Amino acid sequence: MFELITSNLSSRARRGRLATTHGVIDTPAFIPVGTQGSVKAVSPRELRELKAQIILGNTYHLFVRPGINVIKHFGGLHRFMNWDGPILTDSGGYQVFSLAKLRRITEEGVHFQNHVDGTPAFISPEIAMEIQAALGSDIVMVLDECAPYPCEHEYAARSAEMTTRWAKRSKAANAQCSTLNAQRSTEKTELSAIGYPPSAIKRQLLFGIVQGATFDDLRKQSAQKIVEIGFDGYAIGGVSVGEPEEEMMGAVEASEPFLPNDKPRYAMGLGTPPQMLEMIARGIDMFDCVLPTRLARNGTAFTSTGTLNLKNAQFALDKGPIEQDCACPACREFTRGYIRHLIKAEEILGLRLITLHNLQFYLDLMKQARAEIEAGTFDEFRKNLISNYKTREVDLA
Numbered sequence: 001m002f003e004l005i006t007s008n009l010s011s012r013a014r015r016g017r018l019a020t021t022h023g024v025i026d027t028p029a030f031i032p033v034g035t036q037g038s039v040k041a042v043s044p045r046e047l048r049e050l051k052a053q054i055i056l057g058n059t060y061h062l063f064v065r066p067g068i069n070v071i072k073h074f075g076g077l078h079r080f081m082n083w084d085g086p087i088l089t090d091s092g093g094y095q096v097f098s099l100a101k102l103r104r105i106t107e108e109g110v111h112f113q114n115h116v117d118g119t120p121a122f123i124s125p126e127i128a129m130e131i132q133a134a135l136g137s138d139i140v141m142v143l144d145e146c147a148p149y150p151c152e153h154e155y156a157a158r159s160a161e162m163t164t165r166w167a168k169r170s171k172a173a174n175a176q177c178s179t180l181n182a183q184r185s186t187e188k189t190e191l192s193a194i195g196y197p198p199s200a201i202k203r204q205l206l207f208g209i210v211q212g213a214t215f216d217d218l219r220k221q222s223a224q225k226i227v228e229i230g231f232d233g234y235a236i237g238g239v240s241v242g243e244p245e246e247e248m249m250g251a252v253e254a255s256e257p258f259l260p261n262d263k264p265r266y267a268m269g270l271g272t273p274p275q276m277l278e279m280i281a282r283g284i285d286m287f288d289c290v291l292p293t294r295l296a297r298n299g300t301a302f303t304s305t306g307t308l309n310l311k312n313a314q315f316a317l318d319k320g321p322i323e324q325d326c327a328c329p330a331c332r333e334f335t336r337g338y339i340r341h342l343i344k345a346e347e348i349l350g351l352r353l354i355t356l357h358n359l360q361f362y363l364d365l366m367k368q369a370r371a372e373i374e375a376g377t378f379d380e381f382r383k384n385l386i387s388n389y390k391t392r393e394v395d396l397a
Protein backbone atom coordinates (compact mmCIF):
# COMPACT_ATOMS: atom_id res chain seq x y z
CA MET A 1 0.00 0.00 0.00
CA PHE A 2 3.05 2.28 0.06
CA GLU A 3 4.72 2.98 -3.21
CA LEU A 4 8.11 4.65 -3.27
CA ILE A 5 8.24 6.70 -6.47
CA THR A 6 11.56 8.53 -6.29
CA SER A 7 14.43 8.74 -3.87
CA ASN A 8 16.98 11.51 -3.98
CA LEU A 9 20.62 10.77 -4.65
CA SER A 10 21.91 13.81 -2.77
CA SER A 11 19.86 13.24 0.38
CA ARG A 12 17.58 10.60 1.85
CA ALA A 13 14.46 12.48 0.66
CA ARG A 14 11.74 10.25 -0.75
CA ARG A 15 8.64 10.80 -2.87
CA GLY A 16 5.91 8.25 -2.31
CA ARG A 17 2.23 7.40 -2.22
CA LEU A 18 0.31 5.77 0.57
CA ALA A 19 -3.05 4.14 -0.21
CA THR A 20 -5.70 3.93 2.51
CA THR A 21 -9.38 2.98 2.60
CA HIS A 22 -10.45 6.61 2.14
CA GLY A 23 -7.92 7.63 -0.48
CA VAL A 24 -4.31 8.21 -1.42
CA ILE A 25 -1.78 10.39 0.36
CA ASP A 26 1.13 11.82 -1.58
CA THR A 27 4.31 11.93 0.49
CA PRO A 28 6.06 13.90 1.86
CA ALA A 29 2.74 14.87 3.44
CA PHE A 30 1.56 17.35 6.00
CA ILE A 31 -1.38 16.27 8.18
CA PRO A 32 -3.53 19.12 9.57
CA VAL A 33 -4.43 18.47 13.19
CA GLY A 34 -8.11 18.13 14.06
CA THR A 35 -7.77 17.69 17.80
CA GLN A 36 -11.45 17.60 18.75
CA GLY A 37 -12.76 16.23 15.46
CA SER A 38 -12.30 19.64 13.86
CA VAL A 39 -9.29 21.38 12.34
CA LYS A 40 -9.71 24.53 14.37
CA ALA A 41 -11.82 27.15 12.58
CA VAL A 42 -11.78 25.29 9.23
CA SER A 43 -14.58 23.23 7.69
CA PRO A 44 -13.98 19.91 5.90
CA ARG A 45 -15.12 21.60 2.66
CA GLU A 46 -12.36 24.19 3.07
CA LEU A 47 -9.82 21.45 3.83
CA ARG A 48 -10.77 19.78 0.55
CA GLU A 49 -10.38 23.11 -1.26
CA LEU A 50 -6.91 23.48 0.28
CA LYS A 51 -6.22 19.96 -1.08
CA ALA A 52 -5.47 18.44 2.30
CA GLN A 53 -5.30 14.69 1.69
CA ILE A 54 -5.43 13.50 5.30
CA ILE A 55 -6.21 14.89 8.73
CA LEU A 56 -5.35 13.79 12.26
CA GLY A 57 -7.83 13.15 15.05
CA ASN A 58 -6.78 12.97 18.71
CA THR A 59 -8.08 9.78 20.26
CA TYR A 60 -7.70 11.04 23.84
CA HIS A 61 -9.77 14.20 23.26
CA LEU A 62 -12.52 12.32 21.40
CA PHE A 63 -12.53 9.58 24.06
CA VAL A 64 -13.01 12.19 26.81
CA ARG A 65 -15.52 14.26 24.83
CA PRO A 66 -17.97 13.47 23.25
CA GLY A 67 -17.07 9.85 24.09
CA ILE A 68 -16.70 6.90 21.77
CA ASN A 69 -20.33 5.79 22.01
CA VAL A 70 -21.50 9.10 20.59
CA ILE A 71 -19.13 8.80 17.64
CA LYS A 72 -20.16 5.16 17.11
CA HIS A 73 -23.79 6.31 17.10
CA PHE A 74 -22.99 8.60 14.16
CA GLY A 75 -21.23 5.78 12.27
CA GLY A 76 -17.60 6.70 12.97
CA LEU A 77 -15.49 9.84 12.87
CA HIS A 78 -15.68 10.34 9.08
CA ARG A 79 -19.46 10.61 9.16
CA PHE A 80 -19.58 12.46 12.48
CA MET A 81 -17.41 15.30 11.15
CA ASN A 82 -18.32 14.92 7.45
CA TRP A 83 -14.75 14.35 6.21
CA ASP A 84 -14.51 11.60 3.59
CA GLY A 85 -10.72 11.60 3.20
CA PRO A 86 -8.18 9.58 5.17
CA ILE A 87 -7.95 10.08 8.94
CA LEU A 88 -4.98 9.20 11.11
CA THR A 89 -5.59 8.90 14.84
CA ASP A 90 -2.99 8.75 17.56
CA SER A 91 -3.32 6.20 20.33
CA GLY A 92 -4.22 8.76 22.97
CA GLY A 93 -1.09 7.93 24.95
CA TYR A 94 0.68 11.23 24.36
CA GLN A 95 -2.22 13.29 25.75
CA VAL A 96 -2.71 10.92 28.67
CA PHE A 97 0.90 11.61 29.57
CA SER A 98 0.79 15.35 28.93
CA LEU A 99 -2.76 16.41 29.92
CA ALA A 100 -4.43 13.90 32.21
CA LYS A 101 -4.09 14.01 35.96
CA LEU A 102 -3.12 11.34 38.46
CA ARG A 103 -1.85 8.93 35.88
CA ARG A 104 -0.38 5.63 36.91
CA ILE A 105 1.48 3.55 34.35
CA THR A 106 1.50 -0.21 34.78
CA GLU A 107 2.46 -3.01 32.43
CA GLU A 108 -1.26 -3.44 31.74
CA GLY A 109 -1.84 0.17 30.63
CA VAL A 110 -2.37 3.70 31.96
CA HIS A 111 -4.86 4.72 34.63
CA PHE A 112 -5.73 8.42 34.61
CA GLN A 113 -8.31 11.05 35.38
CA ASN A 114 -9.33 13.08 32.36
CA HIS A 115 -8.48 16.80 32.30
CA VAL A 116 -12.08 17.91 31.65
CA ASP A 117 -14.06 16.58 34.62
CA GLY A 118 -11.61 14.27 36.37
CA THR A 119 -13.46 11.05 35.51
CA PRO A 120 -11.15 8.07 36.08
CA ALA A 121 -10.37 6.05 32.97
CA PHE A 122 -7.97 3.41 31.73
CA ILE A 123 -6.25 2.92 28.37
CA SER A 124 -4.38 -0.26 27.45
CA PRO A 125 -2.90 -1.21 24.06
CA GLU A 126 -6.04 -3.30 23.45
CA ILE A 127 -8.42 -0.48 24.41
CA ALA A 128 -6.49 1.99 22.23
CA MET A 129 -7.09 -0.35 19.25
CA GLU A 130 -10.78 -0.77 20.07
CA ILE A 131 -11.29 2.99 20.32
CA GLN A 132 -9.53 3.64 17.02
CA ALA A 133 -11.51 0.84 15.36
CA ALA A 134 -14.72 2.49 16.59
CA LEU A 135 -13.52 5.86 15.24
CA GLY A 136 -12.96 4.13 11.89
CA SER A 137 -9.55 5.74 11.35
CA ASP A 138 -7.61 4.82 8.22
CA ILE A 139 -4.25 4.90 9.99
CA VAL A 140 -4.05 3.93 13.65
CA MET A 141 -1.15 4.22 16.04
CA VAL A 142 0.00 1.72 18.66
CA LEU A 143 -0.11 2.76 22.30
CA ASP A 144 3.34 3.85 23.41
CA GLU A 145 4.93 5.67 26.29
CA CYS A 146 6.45 8.95 25.21
CA ALA A 147 9.38 9.46 27.59
CA PRO A 148 9.75 13.05 28.82
CA TYR A 149 12.68 15.34 28.04
CA PRO A 150 15.10 15.25 29.73
CA CYS A 151 15.14 11.69 31.02
CA GLU A 152 17.73 9.24 32.32
CA HIS A 153 19.09 6.45 30.13
CA GLU A 154 17.75 3.81 32.50
CA TYR A 155 14.21 5.22 32.47
CA ALA A 156 14.27 5.64 28.68
CA ALA A 157 15.47 2.04 28.24
CA ARG A 158 12.76 0.55 30.45
CA SER A 159 10.14 2.76 28.82
CA ALA A 160 11.19 1.79 25.28
CA GLU A 161 11.07 -1.90 26.23
CA MET A 162 7.54 -1.52 27.55
CA THR A 163 6.61 0.36 24.36
CA THR A 164 7.84 -2.70 22.41
CA ARG A 165 5.68 -5.05 24.49
CA TRP A 166 2.72 -2.69 24.06
CA ALA A 167 3.37 -2.60 20.29
CA LYS A 168 3.08 -6.41 20.13
CA ARG A 169 -0.18 -6.31 22.09
CA SER A 170 -1.48 -3.47 19.90
CA LYS A 171 -0.79 -5.49 16.76
CA ALA A 172 -2.58 -8.57 18.10
CA ALA A 173 -5.57 -6.47 19.20
CA ASN A 174 -5.72 -4.63 15.88
CA ALA A 175 -5.86 -7.97 14.04
CA GLN A 176 -8.88 -8.90 16.20
CA CYS A 177 -10.54 -5.59 15.31
CA SER A 178 -9.94 -6.31 11.62
CA THR A 179 -13.09 -8.43 11.40
CA LEU A 180 -14.92 -5.28 12.34
CA ASN A 181 -12.97 -3.31 9.75
CA ALA A 182 -13.82 -5.79 7.02
CA GLN A 183 -17.48 -5.13 7.66
CA ARG A 184 -17.08 -1.44 6.93
CA SER A 185 -18.87 -0.43 3.79
CA THR A 186 -16.79 -0.11 0.68
CA GLU A 187 -16.13 3.55 0.15
CA LYS A 188 -15.59 5.07 -3.24
CA THR A 189 -11.92 5.79 -3.48
CA GLU A 190 -9.48 6.82 -6.12
CA LEU A 191 -7.37 3.76 -5.39
CA SER A 192 -8.17 1.99 -8.62
CA ALA A 193 -6.79 4.98 -10.52
CA ILE A 194 -3.28 4.11 -9.36
CA GLY A 195 -3.67 0.39 -9.72
CA TYR A 196 -5.12 -0.60 -6.38
CA PRO A 197 -8.46 -2.36 -6.49
CA PRO A 198 -10.72 -0.56 -3.98
CA SER A 199 -11.15 -3.79 -2.06
CA ALA A 200 -7.40 -4.07 -1.49
CA ILE A 201 -7.26 -1.69 1.42
CA LYS A 202 -10.27 -2.38 3.53
CA ARG A 203 -8.40 -2.60 6.75
CA GLN A 204 -6.88 0.00 8.97
CA LEU A 205 -3.16 0.57 8.55
CA LEU A 206 -1.30 0.17 11.83
CA PHE A 207 1.87 2.16 12.53
CA GLY A 208 4.48 1.20 15.13
CA ILE A 209 6.32 3.89 17.10
CA VAL A 210 10.07 4.08 17.75
CA GLN A 211 11.00 5.52 21.14
CA GLY A 212 14.33 5.74 22.99
CA ALA A 213 14.46 9.44 23.94
CA THR A 214 17.74 11.13 23.01
CA PHE A 215 19.92 8.01 23.27
CA ASP A 216 21.28 6.63 19.98
CA ASP A 217 21.70 3.08 21.27
CA LEU A 218 18.11 2.99 22.53
CA ARG A 219 16.72 4.50 19.30
CA LYS A 220 18.53 1.81 17.30
CA GLN A 221 17.29 -1.01 19.56
CA SER A 222 13.76 0.34 19.59
CA ALA A 223 13.68 0.70 15.79
CA GLN A 224 14.98 -2.84 15.31
CA LYS A 225 12.49 -4.37 17.73
CA ILE A 226 9.50 -2.46 16.38
CA VAL A 227 10.44 -3.35 12.79
CA GLU A 228 10.78 -7.01 13.83
CA ILE A 229 7.14 -6.99 14.97
CA GLY A 230 6.18 -5.63 11.54
CA PHE A 231 3.88 -2.66 10.86
CA ASP A 232 2.36 -0.84 7.87
CA GLY A 233 4.43 2.23 8.72
CA TYR A 234 6.78 3.55 11.37
CA ALA A 235 6.57 6.68 13.45
CA ILE A 236 9.38 8.32 15.33
CA GLY A 237 7.87 9.34 18.63
CA GLY A 238 9.23 11.27 21.57
CA VAL A 239 10.51 14.09 19.36
CA SER A 240 9.52 17.75 19.63
CA VAL A 241 8.93 17.29 23.37
CA GLY A 242 11.04 20.28 24.40
CA GLU A 243 14.49 18.99 23.40
CA PRO A 244 16.94 21.18 21.45
CA GLU A 245 16.69 20.86 17.67
CA GLU A 246 20.03 19.03 17.46
CA GLU A 247 18.73 16.29 19.74
CA MET A 248 15.54 16.07 17.67
CA MET A 249 17.51 15.57 14.44
CA GLY A 250 19.80 13.14 16.27
CA ALA A 251 16.84 11.01 17.38
CA VAL A 252 15.66 10.74 13.78
CA GLU A 253 19.16 10.02 12.42
CA ALA A 254 19.64 7.28 15.01
CA SER A 255 16.32 5.59 14.16
CA GLU A 256 15.90 6.01 10.40
CA PRO A 257 18.65 3.66 9.13
CA PHE A 258 16.86 0.73 10.79
CA LEU A 259 13.47 1.41 9.19
CA PRO A 260 12.53 -0.49 6.02
CA ASN A 261 12.61 1.52 2.80
CA ASP A 262 9.28 0.26 1.55
CA LYS A 263 7.21 1.58 4.45
CA PRO A 264 6.20 5.19 5.25
CA ARG A 265 7.96 7.03 8.09
CA TYR A 266 6.18 9.58 10.22
CA ALA A 267 7.72 12.16 12.60
CA MET A 268 5.06 12.88 15.19
CA GLY A 269 4.24 16.44 16.24
CA LEU A 270 6.60 18.28 13.88
CA GLY A 271 7.44 21.04 13.09
CA THR A 272 8.48 24.41 11.69
CA PRO A 273 8.94 24.64 7.89
CA PRO A 274 12.77 24.34 8.12
CA GLN A 275 12.46 21.39 10.54
CA MET A 276 10.14 19.54 8.15
CA LEU A 277 12.55 20.03 5.23
CA GLU A 278 15.46 18.81 7.39
CA MET A 279 13.39 15.77 8.35
CA ILE A 280 12.48 15.06 4.71
CA ALA A 281 16.20 15.17 3.91
CA ARG A 282 16.63 12.53 6.63
CA GLY A 283 14.10 10.18 5.04
CA ILE A 284 10.85 11.16 6.78
CA ASP A 285 7.57 11.10 4.80
CA MET A 286 4.79 12.38 7.08
CA PHE A 287 4.29 15.19 9.58
CA ASP A 288 1.54 16.53 11.78
CA CYS A 289 1.76 19.80 13.62
CA VAL A 290 -0.49 22.28 15.42
CA LEU A 291 1.72 25.30 14.60
CA PRO A 292 -0.15 26.54 11.48
CA THR A 293 -3.49 26.55 13.29
CA ARG A 294 -2.25 27.47 16.78
CA LEU A 295 -0.07 30.40 15.70
CA ALA A 296 -2.81 31.76 13.44
CA ARG A 297 -4.78 32.47 16.56
CA ASN A 298 -2.18 34.97 17.79
CA GLY A 299 -1.88 36.63 14.38
CA THR A 300 1.21 34.80 13.12
CA ALA A 301 1.37 33.90 9.43
CA PHE A 302 3.92 31.60 7.78
CA THR A 303 5.66 32.74 4.60
CA SER A 304 8.59 31.42 2.59
CA THR A 305 10.84 34.00 4.25
CA GLY A 306 9.68 33.33 7.79
CA THR A 307 6.87 34.19 10.14
CA LEU A 308 5.03 37.52 10.15
CA ASN A 309 3.10 38.80 13.12
CA LEU A 310 0.21 40.61 11.50
CA LYS A 311 -0.53 42.45 14.75
CA ASN A 312 2.53 44.60 14.12
CA ALA A 313 1.89 48.26 13.33
CA GLN A 314 4.01 48.01 10.16
CA PHE A 315 1.15 46.15 8.43
CA ALA A 316 -1.59 48.69 9.23
CA LEU A 317 -1.50 50.33 5.77
CA ASP A 318 -0.16 47.32 3.84
CA LYS A 319 -2.26 46.68 0.71
CA GLY A 320 -0.44 43.48 -0.26
CA PRO A 321 -1.60 39.91 0.48
CA ILE A 322 0.00 37.91 3.30
CA GLU A 323 2.18 36.29 0.64
CA GLN A 324 2.51 37.04 -3.08
CA ASP A 325 1.46 34.14 -5.34
CA CYS A 326 -0.32 32.28 -2.53
CA ALA A 327 -3.56 30.76 -3.80
CA CYS A 328 -5.35 30.64 -0.44
CA PRO A 329 -8.64 32.52 0.05
CA ALA A 330 -7.00 35.03 2.44
CA CYS A 331 -4.32 36.04 -0.07
CA ARG A 332 -6.66 36.04 -3.07
CA GLU A 333 -9.19 38.34 -1.47
CA PHE A 334 -7.77 40.35 1.44
CA THR A 335 -4.93 42.71 2.34
CA ARG A 336 -2.50 42.43 5.21
CA GLY A 337 -3.88 45.71 6.53
CA TYR A 338 -7.44 44.39 6.68
CA ILE A 339 -6.44 41.08 8.28
CA ARG A 340 -4.37 43.01 10.84
CA HIS A 341 -7.44 45.07 11.66
CA LEU A 342 -9.54 41.90 12.14
CA ILE A 343 -6.94 40.38 14.48
CA LYS A 344 -6.62 43.60 16.51
CA ALA A 345 -10.41 43.82 16.77
CA GLU A 346 -10.55 40.13 17.73
CA GLU A 347 -12.86 39.34 14.84
CA ILE A 348 -13.18 35.58 14.25
CA LEU A 349 -12.70 36.07 10.51
CA GLY A 350 -9.12 37.24 11.12
CA LEU A 351 -7.96 34.03 12.75
CA ARG A 352 -9.89 32.00 10.17
CA LEU A 353 -8.14 33.74 7.28
CA ILE A 354 -4.68 33.30 8.78
CA THR A 355 -5.45 29.66 9.58
CA LEU A 356 -6.46 29.03 5.94
CA HIS A 357 -3.30 30.74 4.74
CA ASN A 358 -1.04 28.84 7.14
CA LEU A 359 -2.53 25.48 6.19
CA GLN A 360 -2.16 26.35 2.51
CA PHE A 361 1.47 27.31 3.18
CA TYR A 362 2.25 23.99 4.89
CA LEU A 363 0.44 21.95 2.23
CA ASP A 364 2.13 23.90 -0.59
CA LEU A 365 5.53 23.42 1.05
CA MET A 366 5.02 19.65 0.92
CA LYS A 367 3.73 19.86 -2.65
CA GLN A 368 6.82 21.76 -3.68
CA ALA A 369 9.07 19.36 -1.77
CA ARG A 370 7.49 16.47 -3.71
CA ALA A 371 8.08 18.25 -7.03
CA GLU A 372 11.69 19.08 -6.11
CA ILE A 373 12.38 15.47 -5.08
CA GLU A 374 10.99 14.30 -8.42
CA ALA A 375 13.13 16.84 -10.26
CA GLY A 376 16.23 15.88 -8.26
CA THR A 377 16.59 19.41 -6.89
CA PHE A 378 15.29 18.95 -3.35
CA ASP A 379 18.61 19.59 -1.63
CA GLU A 380 19.01 22.96 -3.32
CA PHE A 381 15.41 23.86 -2.52
CA ARG A 382 15.88 22.92 1.15
CA LYS A 383 19.08 24.96 1.51
CA ASN A 384 17.56 28.00 -0.21
CA LEU A 385 14.41 28.01 1.85
CA ILE A 386 16.26 27.54 5.11
CA SER A 387 18.81 30.27 4.40
CA ASN A 388 16.03 32.76 3.54
CA TYR A 389 13.77 31.75 6.41
CA LYS A 390 13.79 33.91 9.52
CA THR A 391 12.13 32.54 12.61
CA ARG A 392 11.11 35.32 14.89
CA GLU A 393 10.96 33.76 18.33
CA VAL A 394 8.39 36.30 19.45
CA ASP A 395 5.98 35.08 16.74
CA LEU A 396 6.27 31.51 17.95
CA ALA A 397 5.41 32.31 21.57
Ligand SMILES: [Zn+2]
Pocket residue numbers: 322323326327328329330331332356357358360
Ligand atom coordinates in the same frame (compact mmCIF):
# COMPACT_ATOMS: atom_id res chain seq x y z
ZN1 LIG B 1 -2.25 32.74 1.54
